[in-house]
Amino acid sequence: DGGITQSPKYLFRKEGQNVTLSCEQNLNHDAMYWYRQDPGQGLRLIYYSQIVNDFQKGDIAEGYSVSREKKESFPLTVTSAQKNPTAFYLCASSIEAGRDMNPQHFGDGTRLSIL
Amino acid sequence: KQEVTQIPAALSVPEGENLVLNCSFTDSAIYNLQWFRQDPGKGLTSLLLIQSSQREQTSGRLNASLDKSSGRSTLYIAASQPGDSATYLCAAEGGTDKLIFGTGTRLQVFP
Numbered sequence: 001d002g003g004i005t006q007s008p009k010y011l012f013r014k015e016g017q018n019v020t021l022s023c024e025q026n027l028n029h030d031a032m033y034w035y036r037q038d039p040g041q042g043l044r045l046i047y048y049s050q051i052v053n054d055f056q057k058g059d060i061a062e063g064y065s066v067s068r069e070k071k072e073s074f075p076l077t078v079t080s081a082q083k084n085p086t087a088f089y090l091c092a093s094s095i096e097a098g099r100d101m102n103p104q105h106f107g108d109g110t111r112l113s114i115l
Numbered sequence: 116k117q118e119v120t121q122i123p124a125a126l127s128v129p130e131g132e133n134l135v136l137n138c139s140f141t142d143s144a145i146y147n148l149q150w151f152r153q154d155p156g157k158g159l160t161s162l163l164l165i166q167s168s169q170r171e172q173t174s175g176r177l178n179a180s181l182d183k184s185s186g187r188s189t190l191y192i193a194a195s196q197p198g199d200s201a202t203y204l205c206a207a208e209g210g211t212d213k214l215i216f217g218t219g220t221r222l223q224v225f226p
Contacts, residue, residue: 042216
């Protein structure tokens, strides 16, 4: 089945540690996105990538980094500079940036907690 | 800066009722508006996407409308069922593929 796979489902981080969240898609989509979801708040965009080897900061990029070396993969690293990393992280993809009728499709998320 | 608001924050209805969820946005220059469903601990499932040139979209028992001039979208659910219980999110896109999300309406449909 085509879709977006996020792993792991649950992740625990110690203080001062960097962790990487995986996002893989087999939908042949050009664009990929990372969002953060906190209780009582809407999703907020961390980073997005419209094409391989290119990415842009979203609204809350500080303390995060990404790479887009392959079309199907868009890993997110939560660095020790992110002071409040506990949240639910969602990865999404869409067919092509700037295209009409370009719905975003989401993975099942990774819940990150601080030990 | 675009802001998206959803009212009510929570809604509890008996099975079989028709219901309306509301979404409002401050900047009418949107490219499209998308409605999602989120089950507890899960990702988002896309329900409907309305382009700015459209006024409504329908899928089964769901109908979403868009009024750009008033900055509003509504999601109409006909003949609600317990399986419809979830959080419903709307998101506005301003033409840059960046979605601005509302905080959602948590719906519970009881038998």
